[in-house]
Amino acid sequence: MKLLKDILYKVAILEVHGTTNVEVSDISFDSRSVIEGGVYVAQKGLKVDGHDFIEGAIAKGAVAIICEDLPQEMSTAITFVKVKSTHEALAFMAANFYDNPSEDIQLVGVTGTNGKTTTVTLLYNLFKKLGYKVGLLSTVVNYIDEKEVKATHTTPDSLSVNKLLSQMVAAGCEYCFMEVSSHAVVQNRVLGLHFKGGVFTNISHDHLDYHKTFDEYIAAKRGFFTQLGKDSFALSNKDDKRAEVMLQESKAKKNYYAVKAAADFKCKIMESNFTGLLLKIDDQEVWCPIIGKFNAYNLTAVYATAILLGQNKIEVLTALSSLRPVEGRFEYIRVNDISGIVDYAHTPDALENVLKTIKEIRTGNEQVITVVGCGGDRDTTKRPLMAGIAAELSDRVILTSDNPRTEDPQQIIEEMKVGLDPVNKKKANAITDRKEAIRMACALAKSGDIILVAGKGHENYQEINGVRNHFDDMEILQETLNELNA
Numbered sequence: 474m475k476l477l478k479d480i481l482y483k484v485a486i487l488e489v490h491g492t493t494n495v496e497v498s499d500i501s502f503d504s505r506s507v508i509e510g511g512v513y514v515a516q517k518g519l520k521v522d523g524h525d526f527i528e529g530a531i532a533k534g535a536v537a538i539i540c541e542d543l544p545q546e547m548s549t550a551i552t553f554v555k556v557k558s559t560h561e562a563l564a565f566m567a568a569n570f571y572d573n574p575s576e577d578i579q580l581v582g583v584t585g586t587n588g589k590t591t592t593v594t595l596l597y598n599l600f601k602k603l604g605y606k607v608g609l610l611s612t613v614v615n616y617i618d619e620k621e622v623k624a625t626h627t628t629p630d631s632l633s634v635n636k637l638l639s640q641m642v643a644a645g646c647e648y649c650f651m652e653v654s655s656h657a658v659v660q661n662r663v664l665g666l667h668f669k670g671g672v673f674t675n676i677s678h679d680h681l682d683y684h685k686t687f688d689e690y691i692a693a694k695r696g697f698f699t700q701l702g703k704d705s706f707a708l709s710n711k712d713d714k715r716a717e718v719m720l721q722e723s724k725a726k727k728n729y730y731a732v733k734a735a736a737d738f739k740c741k742i743m744e745s746n747f748t749g750l751l752l753k754i755d756d757q758e759v760w761c762p763i764i765g766k767f768n769a770y771n772l773t774a775v776y777a778t779a780i781l782l783g784q785n786k787i788e789v790l791t792a793l794s795s796l797r798p799v800e801g802r803f804e805y806i807r808v809n810d811i812s813g814i815v816d817y818a819h820t821p822d823a824l825e826n827v828l829k830t831i832k833e834i835r836t837g838n839e840q841v842i843t844v845v846g847c848g849g850d851r852d853t854t855k856r857p858l859m860a861g862i863a864a865e866l867s868d869r870v871i872l873t874s875d876n877p878r879t880e881d882p883q884q885i886i887e888e889m890k891v892g893l894d895p896v897n898k899k900k901a902n903a904i905t906d907r908k909e910a911i912r913m914a915c916a917l918a919k920s921g922d923i924i925l926v927a928g929k930g931h932e933n934y935q936e937i938n939g940v941r942n943h944f945d946d947m948e949i950l951q952e953t954l955n956e957l958n959a
């Protein structure tokens with residue numbers, strides 16, 4: 474048990490009503506999960522205002538309420554603390570409650586529009602191969618050493634992050650690699666954490682539903698590097714236009730990696746094909762069974778991070794050559810001379826990279842057939858862009874549903890179609906049912922052709938109106954190609 478006054482350390486307090494000398498059993502920012510003796514932190518959200526649930530939290534046994542607006546009537550039996558920001562307060566309280574676990578583990582955060590999951594997962598696997606106990610926080614899954622914990626967000630809320638980090642410390646993990654999303658920076662999910670390093674992959678069009686402008690999105694990502702201290706390193710992709718802007722306000726030691734520009738960590742792509750990449754990193758050739766030129770960036774970022782964390786160059790390069798691809802990222806199968814690729818490309822930039830990669834590494838003039846959709850309740854401006862890119866860089870494109878969530882899938886497809894010029898329109902079909910769309914792509918494919926199913930990668934569900942039904946792109950692709958081959 475901890476005292477409220479101790480977990481409020483570093484919180485910008487405006488007013489206190491009652492005593493902070495009270496023991497607290499738990500912290501919660503959801504009134505529904507408050508337990509007897511717990512503290513409820515009321516947050517103003519995008520959908521509802523947590524202040525409206527203070528009564529409910531008290532009824533469940535809260536002994537203290539942390540809020541931005543004090544209620545009209547305050548029971549004298551419990552403590553009310555008015556703070557400047559409850560999102561900020563939660564982050565500091567969580568760190569204090571779990572004994573600042575980020576101080577006891579080498580924590581590295583990776584941010585950027587694309588490549589975060591790939592980079593942190595490769596780092597997790599690499600450090601395990603180097604003999605360490607490691608933690609992972611990613612879009613796909615969280616790991617406390619070998620123990621799997623379901624991931625609900627790319628970056629969990631500050632309470633969950635600190636809890637997971639404390640479990641990693643208790644399990645003896647020496648390193649943790651985590652994704653830092655732009656939402657997480659804005660919502661203070663990583664505030665107060667001690668990062669040993671921060672990595673920037675790239676920035677392009679995404680999440681403009683949330684951040685409104687591209688400048689605001691850049692500022693959100695930059696905020697992560699501004700948070701890093703003098704004892705940390707920052708590693709940025711020199712080939713990205715925003716490489717330096719990202720680190721502008723950072724006190725961390727700055728390092729750059731690149732494939733094109735001159736940089737501290739330099740990679741040259743010697744060969745790229747459907748079995749992997751032959752790279753020259755720091756003048757050493759290394760073969761990696763991971764497909765796609767964009768992965769040369771991820772692999773170089775992984776290498777540089779390992780070196781900046783003090784690892785041995787040759788040991789790192791050796792381990793790098795035995796890393797497996799990440800689930801749902803350029804996953805490749807071949808059935809009866811037809812190639813199938815499942816990739817999580819759900820942004821215009823990622824889709825363009827994947828399609829360009831496919832065109833670069835195909836051996837002849839095989840047709841590329843792309844199946845793609847866009848998620849509902851997400852950035853609508855990427856819809857026409859993604860359809861345009863898919864059609865421009867494919868021979869045939871089938872527009873379909875992704876996760877429609879609460880939107881009408883047909884309407885999403887209509888918004889995608891706006892991005893097709895008259896030539897591209899001729900290459901496009903629309904089939905709302907994603908399974909049927911994949912089946913049609915398979916039926917159209919002739920020997921040698923390449924089918925790309927983009928947007929859902931590792932996801933094993935399709936979300937329609939709040940219900941997640943089992944859905945697996947690779948399962949359907951494999952099944953259909955096998956059927957046609959039988």
Ligand SMILES: CC(=O)N[C@H]1[C@@H](OP(=O)(O)OP(=O)(O)OC[C@H]2O[C@@H](n3ccc(=O)[nH]c3=O)[C@H](O)[C@@H]2O)O[C@H](CO)[C@@H](O)[C@@H]1O[C@H](C)C(=O)N[C@@H](C)C(=O)N[C@H](CCC(=O)O)C(=O)O
Nearest residue numbers: 502503504516518519520521523526626627628630654656
């Ligand atoms: C847009 C967004 O980021 N929303 C996040 C935000 O929700 P919100 O502000 O809308 O919260 P709200 O529903 O209005 O509720 C306000 C407050 O009232 C509380 N409440 C609510 C109801 C109740 O009965 N009692 C109660 O106490 C809630 O717990 C909350 O504290 O705060 C919640 C709690 O931390 C998050 O779960 C939620 O993520 C939603 C589910 C989400 O979909 N987020 C996505 C967009 C996201 O975060 N994505 C990023 C990046 C993805 C990537 O590119 O990889 C990620 O990191 O995953």
Ligand SMILES: Nc1ncnc2c1ncn2[C@@H]1O[C@H](COP(=O)(O)OP(=O)(O)OP(=O)(O)O)[C@@H](O)[C@H]1O
Nearest residue numbers: 586587588589590591612767770802816817818823
């Ligand atoms: N370094 C990169 N540059 C450009 N595109 C990339 C890069 N790495 C991966 N991609 C593409 O982006 C897709 C998503 O990759 P990944 O899951 O690693 O990114 P992410 O940043 O974690 O995405 P999310 O924000 O959804 O969590 C991949 O399937 C691939 O198409």
Ligand SMILES: N[C@H](CCC[C@H](N)C(=O)O)C(=O)O
Nearest residue numbers: 819847848851875876928929
């Ligand atoms: N982390 C991203 C993933 C998008 C994946 C795509 N399949 C979709 O559902 O839109 C998001 O939540 O915006």
Ligand SMILES: [Mg+2]
Nearest residue numbers: 589590612627
């Ligand atoms: Mg991710």
